[in-house]
Amino acid sequence: MKILLIVDCYLPDHRSSATLINDLGLEFARMGHLVTVLAPSEHLNQSMEIGAHAGMRVVRVKAPPTKGVSKPIRAVREMRLSSLVWRYSGRFLLQDRPDLIIFYSPTIFWGPLVKRLKSLHKCPAYLVLRDIFPKWAVDAGVLRKGIVYHVLRHYERLQYRIADVIGTNSTGDLEYFRRDFPKSNFRIEVLHNWVAPEKIPSPAVDYRLRLGLTNKVVFVYGGNIGVAQDMDNVLRLAINLAAHPDVHILVVGEGTEAARVAGYVADRDLTNVTVVPGVSRSEYLPMLSQFDVGLISLDRRLTTHNIPGKLLSYGLCAMPVLASVNPGNDLIDMLHDSGSGFASLNGDDVALMSAAVALAKNPELRVEMGGNCRKLIEERFSVRSATSTILRHFETSAPCPVALDFRVNVLVDT
Secondary structure (H helix, E strand, O other), rough: OEEEOOOOOOOOOOOHHHHHHHHHHHHHOOOOOEEEEEEEOOOOOOOEEEEOOOOEEEEEEOOOOOOOOOHHHHHHHHHHHHHHHHHHHHHHHHHOOOOEEEEOOOOOOOOOHHHHHHHOOOOOEOOOOOEOOOOOHHHHHOOOOOOOHHHHHHHHHHHHHHOOOOEOOHHHHHHHHEEEEEEEEEEEEEEOOOOOOOOOOOOOHHHHHOOEEEEOOEEEOOOOOOOOOOOOHHHHHHHHHOOOOOOEEEOOOOOOOOHHHHHHHHHOOOOOOOEEEOOOHHHHHHHHHHHEEEEEEEEOOOOOOOOOOOOHHHHHHOOEEEEEEEOOOOOHHHHHHOOOOOEEOOOOOHHHHHHHHHHHHHHHHHHHHHHHHHHHHHHHHHHHHHHHHHHHOOOOOOOOOOOOOOOOOEEEEO
């Protein structure tokens, strides 16, 4: 098959979407499929560039940056992505007919481009849905239900309508579709995040020494530093851990809240917190492997149930996980049942603190839970499982899925 992967960023960008699409594309290529990755880039001098990466063709289209700009500017630029990509790469896309389109959300604005390509080439499309937006923004108090919200909802619905199958991040998100789209005939299934199991290379840098963390038990928060992650939750944990001078929190990443978090740490003189910019994946995993516990935080007001991609990185490095998440999130039972870490509800600072101290004071427990986390990732979050889940809908030998009892068709394994 000729597979077209559409995403809003690609390597060397170190956002999780770039890594996930790269791992997915590499697995498809390993299976013998012809893979093209289509992504915007702010670093091009020309309108379009066609290159190659590890047996895949990579088409980059010149676009203005959407990271590090104000929310209104970001929204306008993302809204223009479909038309911009078509303007600069339309001739190529007309001539290169895919057998399958896989598009990644966020962003929610690929719908118009995918609709046009489906009409031209009569091919199916699979939506990899990682965030329920704008729902989470309303839940977190970032967005009100005004004109902007309804415009965003239009684009959200469009991407659902144009997709032949939607792969959402957790079972909890199925309820969102059943509740909000009861009369729709969307085909929905759970498609967990994925990772290519790999041996972590030996670190070239001693990060404990570089960051002054020798002889500390280090809890790492790695990834997007945004509103949905409720970084105040992490900062409260740091304040509560101040009485334990051997424990330190390291925040690695970028996002809309990064500057505020760094400013808060400096203003409050939180000596047990270090904030550093995001790094490439090739550097990030060796960095993680030197530390002790992986942190996950999600805003308690969220009603969708995202399983953050950072879980996969922590698991690859055999790190136990300390999570503080929204009610109903699948991650709570997943960590407890697998023995991979501790999870509590965001807002229960006592439970979070108790679990943090238990991990900090018991190195044997960290090793045991870290090993369980690596096993969890290998068994439930493999890229091979993700490709099989997607392709079963578009190959003649694919099993026929079963629909549950509501109009939104939720696909389950037979």
